[in-house]
Amino acid sequence: MPIRTSQKASLFGESVIREMTRLFLARGDKPGVNLAQGFPDFPAPxxxxxxxxxxxxxxxxxxxxxxxxxxxxxxxxxxxxxxxxxxxxxxxxxxxxxxxxxxxxxxxxxxxxxxxxxxxxxxxxxxxxxxxxxxxxxxxxxxxxxxxxxxxxxxxxxxxxxxxxxxxxxxxxxxxxxxxxxxxxxxxxxxxxxxxxxxxxxxxxxxxxxxxxxxxxxxxxxxxxxxxxxxxxxxxxxxxxxxxxxxxxxxxxxxxxxxxxxxxxxxxxxxxxxxxxxxLTFPDEYYTRLTNLYREKRDFMANVLRETGFQVYDPHGAYYIMTDIGGLGWDNDIAFTHWLIETHGVAVVPGSSFYRDPALGRTKVRFCYCKKPETLETAAKLLRGLRGG
Known part of the structure; x- marks a missing residue:
């Protein structure tokens, strides 16, 4: 007989964010950018x-x-x-x-x-x-x-x-x-x-x-x-x-x-x-530079996403951008995020994973931008390929 698992463990699934990273890594050495999981790809201080x-x-x-x-x-x-x-x-x-x-x-x-x-x-x-x-x-x-x-x-x-x-x-x-x-x-x-x-x-x-x-x-x-x-x-x-x-x-x-x-x-x-x-003893200048750095990354990615057909909901903090994919002709966030990884090499998170009712997020996806400039430039190049199909 299999081990009986708890009822509470059946009430939620695995992390969709980390699942998207695993799908991205499963591509092996193919070129691409992981904009799903929110970790920087540049050094800590x-x-x-x-x-x-x-x-x-x-x-x-x-x-x-x-x-x-x-x-x-x-x-x-x-x-x-x-x-x-x-x-x-x-x-x-x-x-x-x-x-x-x-x-x-x-x-x-x-x-x-x-x-x-x-x-x-x-x-x-x-x-x-x-x-x-x-x-x-x-x-x-x-x-x-x-x-x-x-x-x-x-x-x-x-x-x-x-x-x-x-x-x-x-x-x-x-x-x-x-x-x-x-x-x-x-x-x-x-x-x-x-x-x-x-x-x-x-x-x-x-x-x-x-x-x-x-x-x-x-x-x-x-x-x-x-x-x-x-x-x-x-x-x-x-x-x-x-x-x-x-x-x-x-x-x-x-x-x-x-x-x-x-x-x-x-x-x-x-x-x-x-x-x-x-x-935690770093001077105030550290935090000012950090905020300015991420503001620049936000502006860059928001412009790229608008240029490539996403509806962008402007973020005022953190390092994520929620978008709507309806203008790209999609109404299924799960299908879109899998397709984006497979065909364009960009990992993002389906919006439905952030809602109790998945239907509320079916046309939304989340991008993170806590990446090096060259990483974001690569992402921009790959995303611009969306216009070509």
């Missing part, structure tokens, strides 16, 4: 890598403190104070996790019980629905509407009820590049306070906001004590493989998060935490 190497050679190779090396927790607190004017207590309010992915799972398991509801905006980063299910909760979806990916306040208000325990906010947003406005965050904050709901915010793209400052819901009146803020190393420091993330939360929530984190992973890689601690 040298000073950060050298700090991690020094830690390894200095035998920082055993377990760090479960909730994070002291050096990193203090670096997170200092950087938070520098950018947002509020210094969380590194001993009572910060937890280091194995990437923002584990951080989200630990946060949900720490505050959600079976039978609770978790509000998730769609299109969503594909982990959020399964995370809610694995924590025993029921996800309740609220749609962000193109072209500006705004929510309907009446729809959001109707989603809150006595069973609502948490709302997940991803700003800047993956896959759309939406940056939630202060007005939108205030509307969410008001509902959280009315219904005693925890805001869990994924702010991994906090330094990729192209117009104006990054706004944290934790900094709005009445929200510091009911917000869990998640960020990490992967995107800002071009080190997606290091798996270093962190959570900032009030002490009571942090106590629960640390217990869950301990039994999920014990702790993040000790020498890499030392590299991360050094990176």
């Amino acid at each position: 040298l000073a950060m890598k050298e700090a991690a190497c020094r830690a390894i050679m200095n035998d920082v190779n055993q377990y760090a403190v479960t909730w994070g090396a002291r050096s990193l927790r203090h670096a997170i607190a200092d950087k938070t104070a520098r950018f947002y004017g509020d210094r969380p207590d590194p001993e009572r309010e910060i937890t280091v996790a194995c990437g923002a992915t584990e951080a989200m799972m630990a946060a949900l398991m720490a505050v959600v019980d079976p039978g609770d509801e978790v509000i998730v905006f769609e299109p969503f980063y594909e982990n959020y629905g399964p995370d809610a299910i694995l924590s025993g909760a029921t996800p309740r979806f609220v749609t962000l509407h193109e072209p500006d990916w705004s929510f309907d306040l009446a729809e959001l208000t109707a989603a809150f009820n006595d069973n609502t325990r948490a709302i997940i906010i991803n700003t800047p947003n993956n896959p759309t590049g939406k940056v939630f406005t202060r007005e939108e965050l205030t509307q969410i904050a008001d509902l959280c306070q009315k219904w005693d709901v925890t805001a869990i915010t994924d702010e991994i793209y906090e330094h990729m906001v192209y117009e104006g400052p990054h706004i944290r819901i934790a900094d709005l009146p009445g929200m510091r004590e009911r917000t869990i803020t998640i960020s990490g190393l992967s995107k800002t420091y071009s080190a997606t493989g290091w798996r270093i993330g962190w959570l900032i939360a009030p002490p009571e929530a942090t106590n629960a998060i640390r217990k869950v984190h301990d039994f999920l992973t014990v702790g993040a890689a000790a020498p890499l935490q030392e590299g991360a601690a050094l990176a």
Whole structure:
């Protein structure tokens, strides 16, 4: 008899983003560009890598403190104070996790019980629905509407009820590049306070906001004590493989998060935490250059996509562009993305994977642009071939 698997594991599929990378790699040595999975193809900062190497050679190779090396927790607190004017207590309010992915799972398991509801905006980063299910909760979806990916306040208000325990906010947003406005965050904050709901915010793209400052819901009146803020190393420091993330939360929530984190992973890689601690001391100029770099990449790719027949929904943050393929004569995102890999060598992500109802994304695909200029130039050349069939 085969092993009986859990009911919850049957409620979601594998990662479509990573599936597209596997399909791309299966092509072997054929020329092409992977614009599906959001990892940079250029080096991480040298000073950060050298700090991690020094830690390894200095035998920082055993377990760090479960909730994070002291050096990193203090670096997170200092950087938070520098950018947002509020210094969380590194001993009572910060937890280091194995990437923002584990951080989200630990946060949900720490505050959600079976039978609770978790509000998730769609299109969503594909982990959020399964995370809610694995924590025993029921996800309740609220749609962000193109072209500006705004929510309907009446729809959001109707989603809150006595069973609502948490709302997940991803700003800047993956896959759309939406940056939630202060007005939108205030509307969410008001509902959280009315219904005693925890805001869990994924702010991994906090330094990729192209117009104006990054706004944290934790900094709005009445929200510091009911917000869990998640960020990490992967995107800002071009080190997606290091798996270093962190959570900032009030002490009571942090106590629960640390217990869950301990039994999920014990702790993040000790020498890499030392590299991360050094990176968080980079001067403000580093972040300004990073934002300008990605703004240039965004503008380049958006122009190429418009030129080749895609409808582009302009992103205001992160490093993704959501597009519509209807103008190219397609109404099936799955078929289109497979065809694009096979015939033109460009991997992207089907939009349906970001929606509860796949029909809502059937004409959408997501491109990422966190690549070297020469990679994006190659992508442009391949995409221009679409006009030739």
